Every structure is written in C-alpha cells, then in structure tokens.
Amino acid sequence: MDFDVIVIGGGPSGLMAAIQAAEKNKKVLLVEKGPKLGRKLILSGGGRCNVTNRLPVEEIIRHVPGNGRFLYSAFHQFDNEDIILFFEKLGVALKEEDHGRMFPVSNSARSVADAMVARMEKLGVTVYMKTPVKRVLYENGQVRGIELVDGQIKQAYSVIVAVGGKSVPRTGSTGDGYKFAMDAGHTITELYPTEVPITSLEPFITKRILQGISLRDVSLSVLGKKNKVVVTHRMDMIFTHFGISGPAALRCSMFVNQALRKQELVWMELDLFPDDSASEVQKNVVQLLEENPKKAIKNALSPLLQEKLLLFLLEKAEINPENHYKQESPKKWEAFAALLKSFIFTVNGTLDFEKAFVTGGGVKTKEIMPKEMQSKLMPGLFFCGEVLDINGYTGGYNITCALVTGHTAGEHAARFASLRRQQG
Incomplete structure (x- = not known):
C-alpha cells in the first residue's frame, strides 16, 4: 500500500x-x-x-x-x-x-x-x-x-x-x-442551502419599503399548518431588498427550505416586543399617545419604532399617521398592537449555496x-x-x-x- x-x-x-x-x-x-x-x-x-x-x-x-x-x-x-x-x-x-x-x-x-x-x-x-x-x-x-x-x-x-x-x-x-x-x-x-438569507415577494419587500431597517432582539418564527409555530429565534434581523437577513433569519432558513419542499409559500411571524404581551404592548402605545395628545400620531409614537416601519404598520392598521390619538378608534389601536406582536408575512425561498x-x-x-x-x-x-x-x-x-x-x-x-x- x-x-x-x-x-x-x-x-x-x-x-x-x-x-x-x-x-x-x-x-x-x-x-x-x-x-x-x-x-x-x-x-x-x-x-x-x-x-x-x-x-x-x-x-x-x-x-x-x-x-x-x-x-x-x-x-x-x-x-x-x-x-x-x-x-x-x-x-x-x-x-x-x-x-x-x-x-x-x-x-x-x-x-x-x-x-x-x-x-x-x-x-x-x-x-x-x-x-x-x-x-x-x-x-x-x-x-x-x-x-x-x-x-x-x-x-x-x-x-x-x-x-x-x-x-x-x-x-x-x-x-x-x-x-x-x-x-x-x-x-x-x-x-x-441553510444559514442563508430568506427571500420574499411581499410588496413591502419588492417595493423596498422597509429595506435597510435593522431590528434588535426580536422574535422571528416559521409557521406551519394552522399557523402553528415550527421554530422561533430571538435575535437581530434586517429587512433587505430581496427579503430578510441577519442572525434570526439565518437560523430560520433551514426550516423555511424544509417547508418549501411541500408548499410554494411559507408564513413567517415577527414579534417586535417579545418580552411584552399584546395587552402590555397596547398599554405602552396608549400611554405614549396620552402623554402627547397634541402631537401627530407618527411623532407621538416615534420612540416606539424606526419611522419607516412605524408608518408601514400604522398604514396596515388603517391609522392616519398625521391624525391625533383621539381621532382614531380604540379598535384600531388594538389592531396596531396586535401587529407589533404578530406581523405575519410570506417568504418564497432563500438565496443559493453561493450565499449560504x-x-x-x-x-x-x-x-x-x-x-x-x-x-x-x-x-x-x-x-x-x-x-x-x-x-x-x-x-x-x-x-x-x-x-x-x-x-x-x-x-x-x-x-x-x-x-x-x-x-x-
């Protein structure tokens, strides 16, 4: 030999x-x-x-x-x-x-x-x-x-x-x-590919509405049948021109690719305030608004989120950011708080092996x-x-x-x- x-x-x-x-x-x-x-x-x-x-x-x-x-x-x-x-x-x-x-x-x-x-x-x-x-x-x-x-x-x-x-x-x-x-x-x-950025064809991604927004210490989940959570990772993430990246997204990528073997789209859920319940988030939102009753909603809530993300979520909750707090119904604030705790969007894949x-x-x-x-x-x-x-x-x-x-x-x-x- x-x-x-x-x-x-x-x-x-x-x-x-x-x-x-x-x-x-x-x-x-x-x-x-x-x-x-x-x-x-x-x-x-x-x-x-x-x-x-x-x-x-x-x-x-x-x-x-x-x-x-x-x-x-x-x-x-x-x-x-x-x-x-x-x-x-x-x-x-x-x-x-x-x-x-x-x-x-x-x-x-x-x-x-x-x-x-x-x-x-x-x-x-x-x-x-x-x-x-x-x-x-x-x-x-x-x-x-x-x-x-x-x-x-x-x-x-x-x-x-x-x-x-x-x-x-x-x-x-x-x-x-x-x-x-x-x-x-x-x-x-x-x-x-795994430990790789995730792609999405959601309009807010393709139109680059949230591109470049970095989020610290958020919970990102992959959802399965009947919206059951498959996996959750609490880390940082970033919105990109093609989808999402950052540590939380990379860790979810394996589960996204596995789910895509059986379906064309996968649902993901973002929780921006993982330490607080939906009612606590709503309470914090209302408190900010009540402390600044004469300010436009977008200004009163500016400590809460980065402006682009705040305006995007207010629009999803059908809230006019230029209005004052009392001009919007309590049900809308409930819907807005729910979005902060559970923003659900679809993803359609990941980048390839070259980026994995x-x-x-x-x-x-x-x-x-x-x-x-x-x-x-x-x-x-x-x-x-x-x-x-x-x-x-x-x-x-x-x-x-x-x-x-x-x-x-x-x-x-x-x-x-x-x-x-x-x-x-």
Whole structure:
C-alpha cells in the first residue's frame, strides 16, 4: 500500500482527520483540489474563526438542528473542551466571547489554519495541492484507494471523505463527496442551502419599503399548518431588498427550505416586543399617545419604532399617521398592537449555496457508524464534516461538528488501517 489513510479535502474536518490519523503513527496522504488548505477556516467568523463553543455538549447538540443527535457518540470521544485543549497545545490561545463562542486571541483565522497545517507537517503528512480526485476505488467490497484526475492511483487501507458540502463553493466545496458516496451505494438526502438569507415577494419587500431597517432582539418564527409555530429565534434581523437577513433569519432558513419542499409559500411571524404581551404592548402605545395628545400620531409614537416601519404598520392598521390619538378608534389601536406582536408575512425561498454558510442534507447518517464515522456499506470508507447530513447554526457549532467528526474519522480510519495491515 502507498498509504495507510488517505484524506480527501483540506478543510477543518480534513485537517483534523489527517492530524489524528498521523498521531496514530499512520502514513497519511491529504489531497486538496484547491491552492490552499483551510480556506473555510480562514473565512469563518468574519475572518476571526469561531473555532468552537463552550456551551455544554447537550446545548451544542441542540444548536445542531440537522441530525445533531447523531453526534453523541463522537462527542463522547472528543468534545468542545478537547477542541480548546487541542488548539492551546498547538500554541493557539483562545478567548470566550458572548454565547460561549471561542475565538483565537489573535483574532486571526489564519493563525488557526496555520497551526493545524504546521502540526500536520510535523507529523509527516504527505500533502498534494491542486490535485482533484476523480473517484474513490473499491475492490472486493472494501476501499482500495483513490484515482486522481490525472490518472494516478494511490492505494490506501482507509479513505476519509472530508470535501465539505455545496455552500461557499469558492472554497472548493462543490459537492464532489456526494458522488464518491453514491459510488459506494450511499443515499444523499435532499440538499438545500441553510444559514442563508430568506427571500420574499411581499410588496413591502419588492417595493423596498422597509429595506435597510435593522431590528434588535426580536422574535422571528416559521409557521406551519394552522399557523402553528415550527421554530422561533430571538435575535437581530434586517429587512433587505430581496427579503430578510441577519442572525434570526439565518437560523430560520433551514426550516423555511424544509417547508418549501411541500408548499410554494411559507408564513413567517415577527414579534417586535417579545418580552411584552399584546395587552402590555397596547398599554405602552396608549400611554405614549396620552402623554402627547397634541402631537401627530407618527411623532407621538416615534420612540416606539424606526419611522419607516412605524408608518408601514400604522398604514396596515388603517391609522392616519398625521391624525391625533383621539381621532382614531380604540379598535384600531388594538389592531396596531396586535401587529407589533404578530406581523405575519410570506417568504418564497432563500438565496443559493453561493450565499449560504452551511449545506443542509448530505450523506445519510443512518448509513454511517456514529462511533467511527465509517460507512456501514463500504468497509474502510469514512466521512466527516459537512458532506454528512448534519448542519448547525452559526456560532461555532458547524466548525465544532467538523472538528469532532474529523477527529473521530481520523482515529478510527487509523485503527481500521492497522487491522487491515495485520490481516495482510
């Protein structure tokens, strides 16, 4: 054999897999089709690299809505605290920010990628850059190695597919891994962009009435049948020329895309005052009006909302913003307060993979051994990172999944290679 373990892909999961396999004294080859290693790492966290999250494991898994429970076995072997230790041993000091997010003290994603590459080099991992893989080779029901696009064959006991999904394709994530998986008989669940801005054809969007309005600490929900709430996220959001964006929208995007498989439009609900009940909101509105009885309604209520949004919602409640408080009926104030608590609008999709942080869907997790990240269908074939049908929210959760599954795959691919070497 040319190598014990071959890793396809030089993103966070691939680098971790290669390091872990090499730590087990295995002869490792990492093949990357692009010109740089760790490109997604360097882009992540706005170039600062949110390497993991310090929340308890149970909380982290809750922040991985796409098959997070599949990761329990991997987290028992290597968890977020182990990730922190791993980087500190590499000389990358980390600091904790809001919501448990962990960043390098240097605020440089490149320092994280460089440390992983340096560790890999120290362990003697062979690296082929600008080298696309044509296919994974299978023989007699198990992995034999890979064939490169130039026709070269590289043999190995284990092959780890760590090529990412389809999001941020400029980093090299163009879906190659799905073909490798299907060639081995694997199922690829439906792929969709997630952690991505949401689109809408509502007139207030197409006419750009609310474009640029940022909202802080609001509740945004995706509604299902009979207006039942599917998911709610309380965060910031922004109205754009195509729909909505910002953290709350990104987190809802997975559920929007899932709902759109069954219907053409999805209803969303915005609660501008999540801490208050509808009656409390109405009381606050009336109080502002009563304190300023001689002012035009739009001026009396100016502390409540940004002007464009205030005028828009007053119009929806059929209230003339130039009138005074007493010129409008009490029922209209009830309707206005109801809108502040529940502004419902339709969305029709999301932006594409080019704009998405994460890929939803991938290699079906039921066909993967959760303790090893090894294929149940093809001995010696391992998967890690975003090529799997696993997706989390932004905030360090996806990189945590990539590093944890990469470590697990590297560890067990090395063990599998040892067993096959012993068997001759």
